[in-house]
Amino acid sequence: MSSTDATPSAATLARFAREVAKYPADQRQSAVMACLAIVQQEQGHVTPEAERQIADVLGMPAIAVHEVTTFYNMYNQHPLGTFKLNVCANLPCQLRDGQTALDHLCSKLGVEPGGTTADGLFTVQKSECLGACADAPVMLVNDRQMCSFMTTERLDELVDTLRSAVK
Numbered sequence: 001m002s003s004t005d006a007t008p009s010a011a012t013l014a015r016f017a018r019e020v021a022k023y024p025a026d027q028r029q030s031a032v033m034a035c036l037a038i039v040q041q042e043q044g045h046v047t048p049e050a051e052r053q054i055a056d057v058l059g060m061p062a063i064a065v066h067e068v069t070t071f072y073n074m075y076n077q078h079p080l081g082t083f084k085l086n087v088c089a090n091l092p093c094q095l096r097d098g099q100t101a102l103d104h105l106c107s108k109l110g111v112e113p114g115g116t117t118a119d120g121l122f123t124v125q126k127s128e129c130l131g132a133c134a135d136a137p138v139m140l141v142n143d144r145q146m147c148s149f150m151t152t153e154r155l156d157e158l159v160d161t162l163r164s165a166v167k
Helices: 010-020 025-043 048-058 062-071 091-095 098-109 152-165
Strands: 083-088 122-127 139-141 145-147
Touching: 010 025, 010 048, 025 048, 025 062, 048 062, 083 098, 091 098, 098 122, 098 152
Parallel strands: 083 122
Antiparallel strands: 083 139, 139 145
16 A cells, blocks of 8 residues: 555555454454554555545444554554654653653654654654563564663663664
8 A cells, every 4th residue: 555545555455355354244343453554564654544445444434443543552643763662651661760761762862752853763752551561661662672671771772773773
C-alpha cells in the first residue's frame, strides 16, 4: 500500500486476506490489529484513508478502526523518525528515574516528548506501561526491542549505536 495511492495494492489485500482467514467469517473484524500492522509496516504510519480501507475490508465502521489505531501506541498516525524511542512513563519506571531518562533523551536529542529530530532519525515518545517493571526504567525501540535499566549512560550508548547503524 502506497501512502500516495488511495487503493491498497493486490499484495496488501492478499496480506489482509491471510489475516482475515485466521478467524471465522463472522469474526473477520478480529484481524483489525494485524491489518493495521501491515499498513504500518508498508507505509511507516497509519493514515485515515488506510483506516477506511481496512474498515471496508473487514466490514466494520471506520471509527472502530480509528479507535484501535489511537488506543495502542504502536500505531503511528503520522510519519516518525527512523528510530521510534518509547520511554515508559508509568509509576514503577517513574520511581526508578523514568522521567530522568525521558528528560535526558529529549535534551540529548533536542526534542520535546513526541518530537522528531531535525535529521529525521529519532522520535521520542512518552509511553504507557511496557510490562517490564522490574527492569525500570525501560524503553522500546521501534516497537520491537525492549531496553532495560536505561540510565543516562545507557541512553547515550544506545543513541550513539543507533546513529552509527545508519551511516
